[in-house]
Amino acid sequence: MNHGKTRIILLFLALPLTLYAVLVVSPYAQAFQISLTSWSGFTAGKPFVGFDNFQRLFQDPDFWQALAHNGLLLLVVPLVTIVLGLFFAAMLNVGGSGGKVAGVRGSAFYRRVYFLPHILPVVITAVLWQFIYNPQIGLLNGGLEAIGLGGLAHSWLGDPTVALWALIGVLVWAGVGFYVVLFSAAMQSIPKDIFEAAELDGAGRFQTLTRITLPLLRETVQVAWIYLGIHALDAFALFMVLAPSGGPDNSTMVLSQYLYLSAFQKGHFGYATAIGVLLSLLSLLMTALTFGTSRKKTTIEF
Amino acid sequence: MTTPPTPPTPLRHTHHTRRTRPTAHLATGVTHALLAVWALLSTVPLLWALISAFKDNRELFGNPWRLPSAWHADNFTRAWSKASIGDYFVNTLVVVFGALALTMILGSMVAYVLARFTFPGSRLIYYTFVAGMAFPVVLALVPLFFIVKSLGLLGSYQGLILVYTAYALPFTVFFLTSFFRTLPTAVAEAALIDGASQEAIFFRVMLPMAKPGLLSVGIFNFLGMWNQYLLPVALNTDRDKYVLSQGLASLSSQQGYEADWSALFAGLVIAAVPVIALYLMLQRRIQAGLTVGMLK
Numbered sequence: 001m002n003h004g005k006t007r008i009i010l011l012f013l014a015l016p017l018t019l020y021a022v023l024v025v026s027p028y029a030q031a032f033q034i035s036l037t038s039w040s041g042f043t044a045g046k047p048f049v050g051f052d053n054f055q056r057l058f059q060d061p062d063f064w065q066a067l068a069h070n071g072l073l074l075l076v077v078p079l080v081t082i083v084l085g086l087f088f089a090a091m092l093n094v095g096g097s098g099g100k101v102a103g104v105r106g107s108a109f110y111r112r113v114y115f116l117p118h119i120l121p122v123v124i125t126a127v128l129w130q131f132i133y134n135p136q137i138g139l140l141n142g143g144l145e146a147i148g149l150g151g152l153a154h155s156w157l158g159d160p161t162v163a164l165w166a167l168i169g170v171l172v173w174a175g176v177g178f179y180v181v182l183f184s185a186a187m188q189s190i191p192k193d194i195f196e197a198a199e200l201d202g203a204g205r206f207q208t209l210t211r212i213t214l215p216l217l218r219e220t221v222q223v224a225w226i227y228l229g230i231h232a233l234d235a236f237a238l239f240m241v242l243a244p245s246g247g248p249d250n251s252t253m254v255l256s257q258y259l260y261l262s263a264f265q266k267g268h269f270g271y272a273t274a275i276g277v278l279l280s281l282l283s284l285l286m287t288a289l290t291f292g293t294s295r296k297k298t299t300i301e302f
Numbered sequence: 303m304t305t306p307p308t309p310p311t312p313l314r315h316t317h318h319t320r321r322t323r324p325t326a327h328l329a330t331g332v333t334h335a336l337l338a339v340w341a342l343l344s345t346v347p348l349l350w351a352l353i354s355a356f357k358d359n360r361e362l363f364g365n366p367w368r369l370p371s372a373w374h375a376d377n378f379t380r381a382w383s384k385a386s387i388g389d390y391f392v393n394t395l396v397v398v399f400g401a402l403a404l405t406m407i408l409g410s411m412v413a414y415v416l417a418r419f420t421f422p423g424s425r426l427i428y429y430t431f432v433a434g435m436a437f438p439v440v441l442a443l444v445p446l447f448f449i450v451k452s453l454g455l456l457g458s459y460q461g462l463i464l465v466y467t468a469y470a471l472p473f474t475v476f477f478l479t480s481f482f483r484t485l486p487t488a489v490a491e492a493a494l495i496d497g498a499s500q501e502a503i504f505f506r507v508m509l510p511m512a513k514p515g516l517l518s519v520g521i522f523n524f525l526g527m528w529n530q531y532l533l534p535v536a537l538n539t540d541r542d543k544y545v546l547s548q549g550l551a552s553l554s555s556q557q558g559y560e561a562d563w564s565a566l567f568a569g570l571v572i573a574a575v576p577v578i579a580l581y582l583m584l585q586r587r588i589q590a591g592l593t594v595g596m597l598k
Contacts, residue, residue: 119581120348122529240531241555260440
């Protein structure tokens with residue numbers, strides 16, 4: 001089977017590996033090195049300053065504020081999205097009236113509709129919500145007035161106390177449909193006889209959900225958590241469009257945005273890259289933690 | 303995708319319904335109400351944007367829940383030509399399809415070689431690609447900017463195509479490697495004995511067999527590339543070369559000065575249509591393609 005093997009390996013790997021090495025591996029490697037310099041981008045040299053950038057970061061209130069915002073996103077977005085996703089998936093798949101195994105009528109339609117916000121490119125979602133939150137022409141204030149709640153009307157993105165929550169709302173809105181579909185697929189892969197056995201044993205609808213369906217979905221939920229967490233650590237496009245300079249009083253500044261603005265507006269390339277290094281460590285740490293805790297428990301095979 | 307309801311046995315049925323019917327009906331009603339609420343939340347903003355795209359500026363500032371008195375299709379022509387959405391659209395098509403083609407061909411070549419042959423360094427190469435999925439792209443942004451600059455490719459189609467491809471490779475290679483491993487090799491071996499070259503076997507035998515996998519990862523990559531904002535915003539600084547996401551974002555930030563809101567709504571619709579159309583056509587496949595990466 002080795003006839004022509006060496007040639008095809010060299011032929012097929014040469015171009016993609018060069019591309020990958022130059023445009024992906026090398027920038028990542030350089031990033032770690034640049035984070036130890038005070039490079040401002042347009043000077044020839046990259047003065048080595050050791051861990052100075054990191055020391056300055058830890059004393060920078062803007063950094064801590066951005067980190068806190070990411071922390072909030074990391075907690076709230078996955079939690080709300082997963083709870084809603086599980087809730088709707090459970091409704092669609094085991095909420096029907098024809099027994100605990102059946103889905104509700106029209107569940108395929110619901111899944112299709114729920115997925116729509118997820119399919120939209122992020123920038124379109126962002127511009128769309130910019131309109132919805134707009135105090136003059138916005139759908140939200142108009143809607144609140146229409147149902148007599150005009151007193152709740154807000155300049156949603158202009159008020160530092162609500163701006164971050166407004167952005168969280170958009171992240172959840174765009175995310176839920178994807179997780180409904182994901183959890184639905186996972187629920188449908190659970191063998192039907194497990195549900196039938198539970199029904200025979202007299203388990204109610206709620207019991208079946210909490211004792212059988214949810215425990216069997218634990219691994220999928222974990223993967224979803226990582227995925228949403230990494231998303232929440234990034235969230236660049238949405239924040240850049242809806243709150244270009246970090247929102248009112250920096251109230252929506254997140255790390256990826258702080259990195260971008262430090263680098264491409266202020267020219268602090270070394271400093272910006274140090275933010276990137278910390279951000280990467282955070283997302284790696286989160287992945288490791290989630291996988292670490294999952295390994296300990298036994299998984300059920302079927 | 304709906305699960306057919308399994309009819310319970312008659313005996314259990316009578317026993318069961320007597321006890322649970324009223325609450326079960328209520329529960330079903332509540333279920334439907336909640337499901338409908340989220341369905342409205344998912345669609346109303348989109349419909350509102352679509353309808354608003356036909357209003358003139360004066361009506362836009364009126365009641366957002368009212369239909370336009372006259373449907374202004376000219377918003378779309380103005381968005382397409384005057385607001386340059388047409389140019390951005392063409393730029394996006396060139397970059398996305400260029401990068402998609404390159405990603406699919408390079409990605410499947412790497413994946414095939416890694417799946418079929420073991421050679422010194424093969425595992426290292428595989429894990430280098432896998433590791434590429436673990437780091438946030440924003441970390442690479444600053445050095446990447448200067449690399450692309452030194453190659454003279456800032457603000458060019460070629461630059462964006464190469465960068466999009468490079469960052470799409472990790473997942474593509476990861477996904478297709480496991481896909482190629484599942485394909486039977488009997489036909490390939492027979493062809494080899496008949497004197498076909500390894501390259502011919504790849505293009506004529508294995509690639510056609512891998513079509514379902516290529517399609518899934520192709521859809522995934524297409525949506526990701528159409529979606530891309532971070533890379534172009536850093537690397538594509540030339541206004542004439544803007545892709546849709548950049549163009550829309552910059553238009554929306556300029557509206558405060560130029561105040562042509564209706565053209566912006568129309569631009570939004572133009573940018574969303576290809577993705578939504580693709581979704582409606584390939585709904586099942588797209589859902590599978592996007593979730594498959596996570597269930598593996």
